[in-house]
Amino acid sequence: MTPILEVKHLTRNFGGFQAVSDVSLSVTTGELTALIGPNGAGKTTFYNMLSGKFPPSSGTILFEGKDITGLPPYKIAHTGIGRSFQITNIFSRMTVRQNILSALIAHYGKGASLFSPYWRDAKLIRETDAILAQLGLSEFSDVETRYLAYGDKRLVEIGIVLANYPRLILLDEPTAGMTPEETERMTALIQRLADETKTTFFLTEHDMKVVFSVSRKIFVLHQGQLLAQGTPQEIRENRKVKEAYLGGSLDT
Amino acid sequence: MNLFFMNLLNGISLGMLLFLISIGLTIIFGVLGVLNFAHGSLYMLGAYFCFQSVTLFHNFWLALLVAPVVVALIGGTIEMALLRPVYGRDISVQLLLTFGILLVLDDAVRLIWGSGYHIVDAPPLLNGVVHLYGFTYPVYSLFILVMGPLIGMGLWGFFRFTLWGKKIRAASMDREMAAGIGIHVNRLFTGVFMFGTWLAGIGGALASPLRAVGPSMGEKIIIESFIVVVIGGLGSFPGAFVGALILGIINAYGAQFLPRMTMALPYILLAIILITKPHGLFAAKS
Amino acid sequence: MPRPENKRREIIIWIGTLVILGLLPLIINTYITMLITEILIMGIFALSFNLLFGYGGLLSFGHAAFFGVGGYVTAFLLINAFPSVPAALIMGSLAAMLAALVVGYFSVRLDEIYFAILTLGFGMMFYALVHQWRSVTGGSDGLTGIVLPPLGIAPFSVEISSPRAFYYIAAFFFLITAFILLKIVRSSFGLILLSIRENKERTTFTGINIRAYRLSAFVIAGLFAGLAGGLFALFDRMASPSMMHWTASAEPVLMTILGGAHVFLGPVAGAVLFFFIEHFITKFTDVWMIFLGAILIPLVIFFPEGVLGTLLAGKRRGRKIKNGEGPDDTHS
Numbered sequence: 001m002t003p004i005l006e007v008k009h010l011t012r013n014f015g016g017f018q019a020v021s022d023v024s025l026s027v028t029t030g031e032l033t034a035l036i037g038p039n040g041a042g043k044t045t046f047y048n049m050l051s052g053k054f055p056p057s058s059g060t061i062l063f064e065g066k067d068i069t070g071l072p073p074y075k076i077a078h079t080g081i082g083r084s085f086q087i088t089n090i091f092s093r094m095t096v097r098q099n100i101l102s103a104l105i106a107h108y109g110k111g112a113s114l115f116s117p118y119w120r121d122a123k124l125i126r127e128t129d130a131i132l133a134q135l136g137l138s139e140f141s142d143v144e145t146r147y148l149a150y151g152d153k154r155l156v157e158i159g160i161v162l163a164n165y166p167r168l169i170l171l172d173e174p175t176a177g178m179t180p181e182e183t184e185r186m187t188a189l190i191q192r193l194a195d196e197t198k199t200t201f202f203l204t205e206h207d208m209k210v211v212f213s214v215s216r217k218i219f220v221l222h223q224g225q226l227l228a229q230g231t232p233q234e235i236r237e238n239r240k241v242k243e244a245y246l247g248g249s250l251d252t
Numbered sequence: 253m254n255l256f257f258m259n260l261l262n263g264i265s266l267g268m269l270l271f272l273i274s275i276g277l278t279i280i281f282g283v284l285g286v287l288n289f290a291h292g293s294l295y296m297l298g299a300y301f302c303f304q305s306v307t308l309f310h311n312f313w314l315a316l317l318v319a320p321v322v323v324a325l326i327g328g329t330i331e332m333a334l335l336r337p338v339y340g341r342d343i344s345v346q347l348l349l350t351f352g353i354l355l356v357l358d359d360a361v362r363l364i365w366g367s368g369y370h371i372v373d374a375p376p377l378l379n380g381v382v383h384l385y386g387f388t389y390p391v392y393s394l395f396i397l398v399m400g401p402l403i404g405m406g407l408w409g410f411f412r413f414t415l416w417g418k419k420i421r422a423a424s425m426d427r428e429m430a431a432g433i434g435i436h437v438n439r440l441f442t443g444v445f446m447f448g449t450w451l452a453g454i455g456g457a458l459a460s461p462l463r464a465v466g467p468s469m470g471e472k473i474i475i476e477s478f479i480v481v482v483i484g485g486l487g488s489f490p491g492a493f494v495g496a497l498i499l500g501i502i503n504a505y506g507a508q509f510l511p512r513m514t515m516a517l518p519y520i521l522l523a524i525i526l527i528t529k530p531h532g533l534f535a536a537k538s
Numbered sequence: 539m540p541r542p543e544n545k546r547r548e549i550i551i552w553i554g555t556l557v558i559l560g561l562l563p564l565i566i567n568t569y570i571t572m573l574i575t576e577i578l579i580m581g582i583f584a585l586s587f588n589l590l591f592g593y594g595g596l597l598s599f600g601h602a603a604f605f606g607v608g609g610y611v612t613a614f615l616l617i618n619a620f621p622s623v624p625a626a627l628i629m630g631s632l633a634a635m636l637a638a639l640v641v642g643y644f645s646v647r648l649d650e651i652y653f654a655i656l657t658l659g660f661g662m663m664f665y666a667l668v669h670q671w672r673s674v675t676g677g678s679d680g681l682t683g684i685v686l687p688p689l690g691i692a693p694f695s696v697e698i699s700s701p702r703a704f705y706y707i708a709a710f711f712f713l714i715t716a717f718i719l720l721k722i723v724r725s726s727f728g729l730i731l732l733s734i735r736e737n738k739e740r741t742t743f744t745g746i747n748i749r750a751y752r753l754s755a756f757v758i759a760g761l762f763a764g765l766a767g768g769l770f771a772l773f774d775r776m777a778s779p780s781m782m783h784w785t786a787s788a789e790p791v792l793m794t795i796l797g798g799a800h801v802f803l804g805p806v807a808g809a810v811l812f813f814f815i816e817h818f819i820t821k822f823t824d825v826w827m828i829f830l831g832a833i834l835i836p837l838v839i840f841f842p843e844g845v846l847g848t849l850l851a852g853k854r855r856g857r858k859i860k861n862g863e864g865p866d867d868t869h870s
Binding site for chain 1: 721722724725726727728729730732733736737739740741742743744745746747748751758800
Binding site: 287334337338341343344345347348349351352353354355356358359360362363471475478479482486512513515516518519520522523526527530531 | 591597644647648650651652654655656658659660662663665666667669670784785788791792795824825826827828830831832834835838839842
């Protein structure tokens with residue numbers, strides 16, 4: 001069991017405030033993993049370091065054994081890590097298809113071709129259609145994403161991430177703001193993608209129902225520190241975790 | 253040495269004038285999030301209104317009082333009628349809108365007062381020269397030199413100690429929070445815009461005896477004050493002060509030491525600062 | 539995904555434009571010919587600007603620097619070096635491209651207002667340079683006395699100094715520019731540029747080096763701005779510092795907003811409107827900018843997509859679901 005992601009002593013300071021302090025953890029290849037913790041625990045900061053939004057103050061990040069600490073986001077994307085954002089982050093004045101195409105072009109490094117029309121690239125089109133079908137978005141392919149329903153916008157973002165064919169996907173609160181139906185759809189999708197593809201998912205989530213139903217391994221962050229790790233069952237029974245959540249909300 | 257000293261005075265006095273204009277610009281940006289391209293035109297209006305009032309009332313001090321108020325009223329109208337619909341829109345949209353206002357104001361001035369230049373005499377009290385270390389220096393420039401820091405300190409006190417000042421600072425830091433603690437945002441925005449344009453008006457009125465009052469005044473000063481607020485850090489109060497001083501002094505000494513480069517110097521300064529500190533010297537933490 | 543019916547429509551549009559531009563001088567007088575020549579040249583300038591603004595989301599307020607570099611280099615070479623219009627134009631455009639590479643290198647890492655102000659500053663640096671470097675640039679008088687040599691080699695040479703002949707030169711370069719830029723905005727590169735405009739963060743996290751793309755766009759825009767400037771210098775028979783002043787940089791901005799930044803030909807439509815307004819109003823009064831401003835203000839507030847953009851959006855809505863997809867932002 002080789003870890004796809006190995007994080008050692010990761011720390012990030014903002015001024016005098018330590019948002020993440022000395023976190024070490026590893027994510028096993030193919031194992032759907034979750035990172036949870038109360039608001040302000042440092043989850044997004046942690047993800048931002050993994051995906052290169054800003055470098056850690058100290059510590060190292062190994063992806064498939066390769067040191068990626070401090071690389072800029074576009075380089076990390078090319079090493080095989082994709083991410084979604086807590087607040088939907090898509091191209092709103094472009095069609096659904098163009099959203100996916102853009103990420104595919106980036107993935108294949110075809111953006112430098114100044115004169116080749118992307119919509120005549122059979123390979124790109126084929127792969128775009130496949131991704132859209134996978135997400136159940138085919139019927140909206142020519143709609144500008146700003147006109148989509150909220151849940152569909154989130155799906156488009158997943159599609160953008162998939163179009164990079166990452167081996168590790170970081171999902172930052174994939175069901176945030178969703179209706180129960182949309183949440184169910186998203187959960188099923190994540191489950192299916194994790195089963196069907198070789199992709200490893202590493203997600204943060206505030207909805208404990210989702211976390212406990214999909215993940216096989218859970219890390220708990222609290223005040224920037226790793227509080228606990230284990231299987232859903234172990235986490236559920238962990239007293240420290242219960243205290244951190246002030247009881248209650250862990251009972252699903 | 254004397255020339256050196258005189259240029260220092262010139263530079264500071266020029267800087268103080270720039271400060272008055274830039275501080276309005278930077279306050280408006282800080283609170284409303286709009287970079288007002290028409291700010292230089294409002295400064296010019298201040299100068300024209302001062303000229304007009306002097307010809308009407310023959311009293312510079314009265315003009316100095318009246319002109320900025322009229323400018324502020326125009327500013328308030330602009331904010332309520334034109335800026336309000338574009339808050340929250342793209343920053344370039346706002347820049348272009350205020351650019352449209354600039355076009356209208358600049359040509360309106362040409363329509364009303366013609367394309368020629370007008371002279372405003374300094375009030376008798378300040379109309380002489382003083383002898384300093386063997387050279388003569390206009391009293392009026394010294395007056396500006398004193399007025400700048402005075403108004404600056406007044407503003408600082410206003411922001412520091414008054415309720416409205418605190419409200420404005422709160423709003424410039426976090427607009428939503430400001431609304432949350434019960435600040436009437438619409439009224440605040442109008443107030444701040446009027447305040448900023450009032451400062452531009454004062455700048456224009458104070459400048460009128462120093463420079464010829466003409467239709468291209470605004471065009472020149474707006475670029476200079478853009479440079480000031482950007483090198484100082486948009487929205488930063490001390491940034492505007494330091495930026496204005498640097499620019500004023502550079503302009504003054506450039507004319508002495510690098511006459512062939514004076515025109516380019518402010519832009520070279522701007523480029524150097526933005527390249528090394530992309531958000532200015534006193535960048536607010538975004 | 540390619541749409542045959544649209545392709546046919548497009549070929550018809552291109553041929554139609556070609557025929558109209560070709561026949562126009564036969565039915566209009568010299569004054570209008572010159573007016574349209576100027577519109578075509580400024581159309582090139584505005585199109586090049588909009589590659590940055592409409593497609594890349596970068597509001598440059600110093601684009602006239604490259605317009606000016608193109609103009610000065612073209613003029614300087616024609617006056618001092620060799621009597622060849624094509625060679626001078628090419629050198630002028632390349633010089634502008636080089637200037638854009640330097641300015642762009644420092645500017646594209648900044649955003650929005652900071653980018654706008656830094657480009658404005660660089661533009662004014664160039665302005666100050668040509669103003670002061672009298673021995674080469676002629677200072678505030680500019681470079682005057684350009685004589686347009688005939689095109690080609692005698693005995694097959696053609697005179698191009700007449701307004702009509704020069705109109706054809708401008709039209710030729712306009713079509714070439716429009717063709718190339720349209721190709722670019724519809725390419726993979728163009729889609730990435732659009733993505734950067736739409737969402738910088740998302741784009742960088744899909745593996746795009748934003749600075750490299752922005753710089754490329756900046757350099758291409760500089761090249762065509764230089765071409766426009768070269769043509770303008772030939773048209774005016776001089777290159778003057780005013781070509782580089784920030785108010786000159788504002789012109790393509792205004793044209794683009796007038797016509798619409800998100801439609802490919804928006805800036806050209808804007809150029810037509812701009813000159814129409816100018817020539818119509820200056821018949822009555824010199825202060826025409828007040829009218830321009832009075833049009834610009836409501837346009838920005840109520841019709842941010844510009845005149846052409848608004849018209850086409852209305853038309854497209856009717857057609858949309860039926861058969862429309864593809865490069866939505868790039869319809870001409």
